[in-house]
Structures are given as C-alpha cells and as structure tokens.
Amino acid sequence: MRALLHRYALQGRTVFLACGLAMFGFMMLRVWSITLLGSDEFSEIIKHFKNFEKFSPVPFSSLVTYTGRVARTFNEPIVLFVILTWTISRGSDTVAGQINRGTMEMLLGNPVSRSNMYWSQFLVTTVGTLLLSTLAWLGMVVSVHLNMVEEVIKPPSISIPYTLLEIPLSTAEATTIQKPMSDYINVWNFIPALTIIFAMGFFVAGFATMVSSFDRYRWRAVGIAVGFVIFQQSIRILAVSKPEYNYLLNFTFFNPFDPEGLVNVLTEDPEQFWQFWQYGLEESIRLSALGCHCILFGFGLLCYMIGNFAFCKRDLPAPI
Secondary structure (H helix, E strand, O other): HHHHHHHHHHHHHHHHHHHHHHHHHHHHHHHHHHHHOOOOHHHHHHHHHHHHHHOOOOOOOHOOOOOHHHHHHOOOHHHHHHHHHHHHHHHHHHHHHHHHHHHHHHHOOOOOOOHHHHHHHOOOOOOHHHHHHHHHHHHHHHHHHEEEEEEEEEOOOOEOOOOOOOOEOOOOOOEEEEEHHHHOHHHHHHHHHHHHHHHHHHHEEEEHHHHHHOOOOOOHHHHHHHHHHHHHHHHHHHHHHHHHHHHHHHHHHOOOOOHHHHHHHHHHHHHHHHOOOOEEEOOOEEEHHHHHOOOHHHHHHHHHHHHHHHHHHHHOOOOO
C-alpha cells in the first residue's frame, strides 16, 4: 500500500506542482486587483447592471463589500479550471490510464489487490484536492495581509429627508487614507469557500474515477468527464436565466457549489449556516452549508464505490 501511494504521488507531482503554483499565484493577483477599485466606486459601477443580479448567488449589496468581492474570487473560472485539471487528470488515470499505458497487468502481477490499487489512487487524489483548495485560501490570506486599500473620508454633511440632496457642513475636501485590507476582511470567514471547493473537487474526481473504471482508454474517460462538467454548467446557466427553468438547479452539482453564498450566510446569519436543509435569502430557498457539503461528498463517495465495484468485477483487456 505504501509503495502504491509513493508511486501515484510521484506520477501526479508535476501536475500538482503546476496546479498549486497557478492556484496560489492567481489568488494573490486576483485579491490584489480588488484593491484597485474602492467599494464606493465599485458600487457606482455595479448599480448599472441591476438586471444581471439574478446571475449572482448573493445580492449586489453584499457583493460590493470587500468580503463579498473576495468570496467571488473562489468561483473564478481559473480556480475551477485548476481544480478540474487535477481531479479529472488523476481520476481518469486510476484504471483507464494504466490499462491504456499497459502497466495494469504488471501491477496486478504483484501481490496487491485491485481494491488497494484503487483506493491508493483515491487517497492521493483526495489529498491533492484538499491541498489545492488550501493553497487557494492561503493565497487569499497572504494577499489580504500584504495589500492596502484606499478609504475616502468625506466631510460631514446633512441629508435632506425624502430627497437625495446633502448639505455639506464644512468646506474641506474629501481625504483619502490607506488602510490594511485585513481591517475589512476576516480571513476565517472564507473557510466555507475552501471546504466547498474541496467538496466539488471530490465529486468530480469521483465521477472521473468511476468513468475510468468502466473504460480502457484514458482520452475517452477525460472527454466524458469534461463533457459532463460542461453540460452541468450549461444546465446551471439555463436555470438561472429564466424563472421557469429554476427546477433544473436540482440536476446540477454547480448548485450546491456556492462559495459566495456560503460565505455570505456565515457572515450575515451564522445560525442558519449550520442548518442542514435550507436557508432563506431574500425570500429564496437554498441549501445551507451542511446540505451543500453532504450532497457533493455523498455523490462523490457513491461514484467512488460504483467505480471500485466495477473495477473489481470487470475483465481487464490485454495490453496492446
């Protein structure tokens, strides 16, 4: 078992190092870019896109805060691409990859069971997914503590009731000061974003491994897994585009994958965060943290179990 773990870790180290470097660097750069635009300026821009609020998992009122904007970083396409690259590449290699290379027969010629081979790859893939998710969080933490943000202090004024007019009480001009970004952000509030990325990666890795257990060609297993992810994302886009298609959210794993929503609930309503079923967000009903994680981990584990059963029972083709 230890030899198998060492073997699979060596096989995946190049992909992991590349993905880890990309993840950490992107998160640092992306959080830094947030400091270039203050909350007031961002609020002025985003108010012109009110019609697109339905595509956002959190209200725009939460998105304009530094916490909301940093939470959005965990749902960036590059973050998803890095996680999917690791999980699909390692999951597809579990069975189909080794059959395709002709190494499966040599491995099984040793005193090792199929289950040991299967679950050894599972451990390496799962630990790698957790480490990549942690690197995303650490990149955010480092960037938050290194960067400064500008805060505009306006002179005191009086607002006239029922109007948008403000009467200044001083002739002084607004001043801009630099403050650490960490003054506005509690990095521990982003732990749900870390865990939900890990849960999503766990599910995709399980699906790719299951497909690999039924196939003999790695390229086909990769194609099926990638096509499945694209199909699932297309369902989500269709579901949020029109209210009559909202029921489609029940058929895509991108629905429980909601880093911004989970961070928003933890900061705004911590009591509902720990509920299993659903939480209310502006009269909408959605899964809470426990429900989102259980669905992704549960279906991921189910895929792994199906893949293990198929691999242990199937006849392996002769190497070509």
